Amino acid sequence: MRRAIVAALMLVMAAPPPALAQVVVRQQPQPQPQSPPAAGNGAAQAQLDRFARARENYIALRDGRISVSDLSAEELQDVLDLDRRTRGDYPDTRSTRERCVDEEVRRAGGRPSPLARQVIAMKCRD
Numbered sequence: 001m002r003r004a005i006v007a008a009l010m011l012v013m014a015a016p017p018p019a020l021a022q023v024v025v026r027q028q029p030q031p032q033p034q035s036p037p038a039a040g041n042g043a044a045q046a047q048l049d050r051f052a053r054a055r056e057n058y059i060a061l062r063d064g065r066i067s068v069s070d071l072s073a074e075e076l077q078d079v080l081d082l083d084r085r086t087r088g089d090y091p092d093t094r095s096t097r098e099r100c101v102d103e104e105v106r107r108a109g110g111r112p113s114p115l116a117r118q119v120i121a122m123k124c125r126d
Contacts, residue, residue: 054078100124 058079060066068076084090094102104120105112112120 050078051082054082058082097124097126 053075057066057071057075061068061071061079071079092099101120101124104123108116108120
Protein backbone atom coordinates (compact mmCIF):
# COMPACT_ATOMS: atom_id res chain seq x y z
CA MET A 1 0.00 0.00 0.00
CA ARG A 2 2.77 2.34 0.89
CA ARG A 3 4.45 1.60 -2.38
CA ALA A 4 1.27 2.43 -4.29
CA ILE A 5 0.96 5.79 -2.57
CA VAL A 6 4.63 6.59 -3.16
CA ALA A 7 4.30 5.56 -6.81
CA ALA A 8 1.19 7.76 -7.24
CA LEU A 9 3.00 10.69 -5.66
CA MET A 10 6.00 10.16 -7.93
CA LEU A 11 3.71 10.19 -10.98
CA VAL A 12 1.98 13.35 -9.85
CA MET A 13 5.30 15.04 -9.10
CA ALA A 14 6.80 13.95 -12.42
CA ALA A 15 3.90 15.29 -14.49
CA PRO A 16 4.52 18.78 -15.80
CA PRO A 17 2.47 21.48 -14.10
CA PRO A 18 -0.62 22.54 -15.98
CA ALA A 19 -0.15 25.55 -18.21
CA LEU A 20 -1.13 28.77 -16.54
CA ALA A 21 -3.79 30.80 -18.23
CA GLN A 22 -2.27 33.76 -19.94
CA VAL A 23 -3.98 37.09 -20.26
CA VAL A 24 -3.46 38.75 -23.61
CA VAL A 25 -3.92 42.52 -23.64
CA ARG A 26 -5.03 43.87 -26.98
CA GLN A 27 -5.34 47.45 -28.08
CA GLN A 28 -8.82 48.85 -28.36
CA PRO A 29 -10.03 48.64 -31.95
CA GLN A 30 -10.20 51.91 -33.84
CA PRO A 31 -13.76 53.09 -34.54
CA GLN A 32 -14.83 52.45 -38.11
CA PRO A 33 -16.61 55.19 -40.04
CA GLN A 34 -20.36 54.74 -40.24
CA SER A 35 -21.56 53.28 -43.50
CA PRO A 36 -24.63 54.68 -45.25
CA PRO A 37 -27.99 53.12 -44.33
CA ALA A 38 -28.67 49.64 -45.62
CA ALA A 39 -30.63 49.02 -48.79
CA GLY A 40 -33.60 47.87 -46.68
CA ASN A 41 -34.17 51.51 -45.76
CA GLY A 42 -34.81 52.53 -49.36
CA ALA A 43 -38.13 54.28 -48.70
CA ALA A 44 -36.57 56.64 -46.16
CA GLN A 45 -33.65 57.35 -48.50
CA ALA A 46 -36.03 58.07 -51.40
CA GLN A 47 -37.97 60.48 -49.17
CA LEU A 48 -34.74 62.29 -48.26
CA ASP A 49 -33.77 62.50 -51.94
CA ARG A 50 -37.18 63.96 -52.78
CA PHE A 51 -36.84 66.49 -49.99
CA ALA A 52 -33.37 67.48 -51.18
CA ARG A 53 -34.60 67.89 -54.76
CA ALA A 54 -37.58 69.96 -53.56
CA ARG A 55 -35.26 72.20 -51.56
CA GLU A 56 -32.93 72.69 -54.54
CA ASN A 57 -35.88 73.46 -56.83
CA TYR A 58 -37.31 75.88 -54.27
CA ILE A 59 -34.04 77.78 -54.06
CA ALA A 60 -33.66 77.80 -57.86
CA LEU A 61 -37.21 79.16 -58.24
CA ARG A 62 -36.59 81.81 -55.61
CA ASP A 63 -33.35 82.88 -57.29
CA GLY A 64 -34.94 82.89 -60.77
CA ARG A 65 -32.67 80.21 -62.25
CA ILE A 66 -35.68 78.10 -63.30
CA SER A 67 -39.35 78.79 -63.88
CA VAL A 68 -42.41 76.90 -62.66
CA SER A 69 -42.98 75.50 -66.16
CA ASP A 70 -39.57 73.76 -65.97
CA LEU A 71 -40.78 71.53 -63.12
CA SER A 72 -42.74 68.31 -63.48
CA ALA A 73 -46.06 67.99 -61.67
CA GLU A 74 -44.47 65.88 -58.91
CA GLU A 75 -41.56 68.30 -58.44
CA LEU A 76 -43.95 71.25 -58.28
CA GLN A 77 -46.09 69.50 -55.67
CA ASP A 78 -42.97 68.70 -53.63
CA VAL A 79 -41.92 72.36 -53.76
CA LEU A 80 -45.41 73.48 -52.69
CA ASP A 81 -45.40 70.97 -49.80
CA LEU A 82 -41.96 72.17 -48.71
CA ASP A 83 -43.13 75.79 -48.82
CA ARG A 84 -46.22 74.99 -46.73
CA ARG A 85 -44.12 73.16 -44.16
CA THR A 86 -41.55 75.91 -43.83
CA ARG A 87 -44.24 78.59 -43.51
CA GLY A 88 -46.46 76.52 -41.24
CA ASP A 89 -49.33 77.04 -43.67
CA TYR A 90 -51.09 73.70 -43.41
CA PRO A 91 -54.59 73.35 -44.82
CA ASP A 92 -57.20 72.89 -42.11
CA THR A 93 -58.74 69.48 -42.72
CA ARG A 94 -60.91 69.42 -39.59
CA SER A 95 -64.67 69.11 -39.88
CA THR A 96 -66.92 71.92 -38.68
CA ARG A 97 -67.75 69.87 -35.57
CA GLU A 98 -64.05 69.36 -34.75
CA ARG A 99 -63.38 73.09 -35.18
CA CYS A 100 -66.31 73.92 -32.92
CA VAL A 101 -65.14 71.50 -30.22
CA ASP A 102 -61.59 72.87 -30.39
CA GLU A 103 -62.83 76.47 -30.05
CA GLU A 104 -65.10 75.64 -27.12
CA VAL A 105 -62.38 73.67 -25.31
CA ARG A 106 -60.02 76.61 -25.80
CA ARG A 107 -62.71 78.97 -24.48
CA ALA A 108 -63.14 76.72 -21.41
CA GLY A 109 -59.45 77.04 -20.58
CA GLY A 110 -58.17 73.88 -22.22
CA ARG A 111 -59.30 71.38 -19.58
CA PRO A 112 -63.10 71.38 -19.33
CA SER A 113 -64.88 69.42 -16.63
CA PRO A 114 -67.01 66.41 -17.60
CA LEU A 115 -70.13 68.60 -17.38
CA ALA A 116 -68.53 71.24 -19.61
CA ARG A 117 -67.61 68.50 -22.10
CA GLN A 118 -71.25 67.46 -22.32
CA VAL A 119 -72.29 71.07 -22.89
CA ILE A 120 -69.65 71.39 -25.64
CA ALA A 121 -70.92 68.18 -27.24
CA MET A 122 -74.46 69.62 -27.29
CA LYS A 123 -73.28 72.97 -28.72
CA CYS A 124 -71.25 71.33 -31.48
CA ARG A 125 -73.78 68.79 -32.74
CA ASP A 126 -74.04 68.40 -36.49
